[in-house]
Amino acid sequence: MEFKIKKILFSEEEIAARVKELGEQITKDYAGKEVTLLCVLKGSLIFTADLARRIDLPVQIDVCKAKSYAGSSTTGSVNLASLPEYLADKHIIIVEDILDTGLTLASLKNAIEEKKPASLKICTFLYKKDSVRSNIVPDYYGLICPQEFVVGYGLDYNEEMRQLPYVAALEV
Numbered sequence: 460m461e462f463k464i465k466k467i468l469f470s471e472e473e474i475a476a477r478v479k480e481l482g483e484q485i486t487k488d489y490a491g492k493e494v495t496l497l498c499v500l501k502g503s504l505i506f507t508a509d510l511a512r513r514i515d516l517p518v519q520i521d522v523c524k525a526k527s528y529a530g531s532s533t534t535g536s537v538n539l540a541s542l543p544e545y546l547a548d549k550h551i552i553i554v555e556d557i558l559d560t561g562l563t564l565a566s567l568k569n570a571i572e573e574k575k576p577a578s579l580k581i582c583t584f585l586y587k588k589d590s591v592r593s594n595i596v597p598d599y600y601g602l603i604c605p606q607e608f609v610v611g612y613g614l615d616y617n618e619e620m621r622q623l624p625y626v627a628a629l630e631v
């Protein structure tokens with residue numbers, strides 16, 4: 460399938476610099492603690508891997524799956540596949556690729572809170588500030604994303620283009 464990239468929004472270098480800063484911030488905020496990064500598959504695979512390596516603390520990584528997009532539009536519904544069992548008493552940071560409407564994160568957050576973690580925060584790589592339709596506010600975010608459909612650095616269009624090292628707006 461052929462896709463057309465409209466514009467590169469965030470370069471590889473810019474992303475790396477920002478991820479490093481986020482890692483440093485988390486290292487400071489969680490000093491003396493162990494953090495569990497809960498990677499929301501599949502979009503945040505790459506972000507989680509890079510972020511984890513910028514955190515200078517004991518880090519555990521776990522994964523869960525949530526999906527609300529088909530193609531380039533939100534379906535409005537979220538399928539939460541099974542959550543890791545042992546989240547109780549852990550300092551959990553949900554690591555997301557992008558906060559768009561916030562519907563995905565809102566349901567994920569509720570489900571995790573039921574597992575009684577020691578603390579729960581949200582870290583999203585991209586933040587589409589103007590499209591949030593829930594009361595979700597990220598505790599950490601990488602970059603503010605314009606109201607465009609974007610791909611790369613983990614984000615896909617119908618499962619493709621996740622491997623791009625930069626973030627680009629797509630012609631859809």
Ligand code: IMP
Pocket residue numbers: 502527528533555556557558559560561562563564607608609610614615616
């Ligand atoms: P939300 O539930 O509307 O916040 O949607 C979040 C999920 O939708 C993200 O985890 C992505 O998988 C997907 N998504 C939202 N915007 C984009 C985009 O611009 N490109 C690719 N995926 C997106």
Ligand code: MG
Pocket residue numbers: 499500501502503525556557
């Ligand atoms: Mg996602």
